[in-house]
Amino acid sequence: MATSTVENYLKHMLLLSEGGEELVSMGALAEALAVVPGTVTTMVKALADSGHVEHRPRQGVRLTPAGRRVALNVLRKHRLVECFLVNVLKMDWAAVDTEAEQLEHAISDEVLDRLDALLGHPETDPHGDPIPSRQGKLDSQVYATLATCVVEKPLRIIRITDQSAEFLLFVEQNGLLPGESVRVTERNLASGLVTAKKTAGRPLALSLAAAGKILIQPAR
Amino acid sequence: MATSTVENYLKHMLLLSEGGEELVSMGALAEALAVVPGTVTTMVKALADSGHVEHRPRQGVRLTPAGRRVALNVLRKHRLVECFLVNVLKMDWAAVDTEAEQLEHAISDEVLDRLDALLGHPETDPHGDPIPSRQGKLDSQVYATLATCVVEKPLRIIRITDQSAEFLLFVEQNGLLPGESVRVTERNLASGLVTAKKTAGRPLALSLAAAGKILIQPAR
DNA sequence: CTCCTTACTTTGATTAGTCAAAATAAACGT
DNA sequence: ACGTTTATTTTGACTAATCAAAGTAAGGAG
Incomplete structure (x- = not known):
């Protein structure tokens, strides 16, 4: 054993x-x-x-x-x-x-x-x-992430690939749970910032590193 | 820890x-x-x-x-x-x-x-x-057992104090689970044998050692 | 090609839990 | 009281998993 x-x-x-x-x-x-x-x-x-x-x-x-x-x-x-x-x-x-x-x-x-x-x-x-x-x-299966996806396309969150309590808490508080719909409204490589927006919500800024931990698919 | x-x-x-x-x-x-x-x-x-x-x-x-x-x-x-x-x-x-x-x-x-x-x-x-x-x-609480209880009194099984798979299997197969009603019809110290009987069942013989592992209470 | 950095491996020591077997103490019978 | 049995303790050794620190190899930078 x-x-x-x-x-x-x-x-x-x-x-x-x-x-x-x-x-x-x-x-x-x-x-x-x-x-x-x-x-x-x-x-x-x-x-x-x-x-x-x-x-x-x-x-x-x-x-x-x-x-x-x-x-x-x-x-x-x-x-x-x-x-x-x-x-x-x-x-x-x-x-x-x-x-x-x-x-x-x-x-x-x-x-x-x-x-x-x-x-x-x-x-x-x-x-x-x-x-x-x-x-x-x-x-x-290899999924795209909020750091790599096409801007403005409607997306569905599939998976969170960081199990640390802090990150999961952040994700939860901003409603980025698997199954939810979002789209990326802006991505700036220079500043390393991604802006995501839930269908009915305010825009949310996150770093490229963080965005890369959120796997997505094109919405249904 | x-x-x-x-x-x-x-x-x-x-x-x-x-x-x-x-x-x-x-x-x-x-x-x-x-x-x-x-x-x-x-x-x-x-x-x-x-x-x-x-x-x-x-x-x-x-x-x-x-x-x-x-x-x-x-x-x-x-x-x-x-x-x-x-x-x-x-x-x-x-x-x-x-x-x-x-x-x-x-x-x-x-x-x-x-x-x-x-x-x-x-x-x-x-x-x-x-x-x-x-x-x-x-x-x-200290309970009586099938090896120590009064003969012929109606009893309720409370607890089985041997966790070995064999014994538990034996107990289960003879319907001596906690909650069940039984009485002891005979106890012979010399032969070391106890005879128990469920309300509607055939008499069952077990050793004093085995009987001592089945804790009981007087029926309600 | 030589030196340096970086990643990897080796070595020696440590801790938790265990066993085998020798040493000891207590209890027991006559 | 004496020797014997039995439970307990000691001693020395072993395994799994680890660390610190010293040694080694391989891949660049110049």
Whole structure:
């Protein structure tokens, strides 16, 4: 059985490789796991021995199919737990990531399945992040963002790709939740500012960095 | 923050002291935690340093008020999680103890409170074990058992005090669930056999040891 | 091509939790 | 009171995960 430390390493590799093909750098992994780089090197070598990853010294690391399977299962637990916490326990959007971080390592596959059924087999969590299927399929569609979309076109918000409580709180307070309709009225590369406007709302200014974390689609 | 190992030590001390006054022997703790006695000695000394227990060398160990507080909180989590798994996720009676064993260390107090509300503030878990209140009150009423009760008196089953899957399965298959009505038709100390009978059922034989794990009250 | 920066790896030490086995103390029977 | 049994404690060693700091490689800048 993988320890919860191992599960975390694998999960973060999956998240950092956005789909699983590219090499993940040791530095990025260390950053994501809040650990010094030397620790990552040590751990990655152990994970290579157990067949979960392929380690290219001085270049990076990549999940093997076995490692990817474990990572997807953990991610599925994480996101389904988030759904449960928000939809059933009515918890706060911004707080559930931290909670799920613990629970993802404690719930069994049996509980996972029943939770999935209870929630009606959702396809995304409350932030719009796709939930891997039982079979390990993960929607890896690449969306445009408020930082990259066409100006003045009507858009629908699909997903928020920053789980920090502050950012989620900001998003919530300005009604930029997944499902909402918006359009970008202005984008200025020089000042790094994007102005967005909800159908019936006042214009809202945000940085390019922030805008890039809000994924969108052309409205229906 | 107490690690989940520490939480387990404290929880088992609480369970073994049936209320919290008597000294718990190191051996009993080692047995309950599936660890060798030497490990318990080491750990108990650390717990004494952190003020969670009082250690009487060569005699045993006892929870301090601080330790008891932690233990009750863990037990509350364990039992509320069991309620959730059985009542909401419709999981099997006999399997939930193992699941809860993991989850009790992963859920926050926030989630605990919401779970408690969702379940309607239950007073006992599905096995009839009392759930400690938020304030740390634990019903420590001493019940009679099928091994100690008066013969032929109508009884109500209150609680099953053995969480092993086999025993729970046996209990379930013979309809001896908490809430059910029974009476003891015969008890033979010599052969160590107890015969119980549900109001509308065939007589069932069980050992004194097994009968002692089924707590009862006089029928309403 | 050489030096420098930066990322990565190595090394040695630390902490939590554990076991095996030897040492000790208390309790017990005769 | 003496030796034996049994529970407990000690000791030394091990694993997983970590950090600090020293060492090494690879890719630019000049």
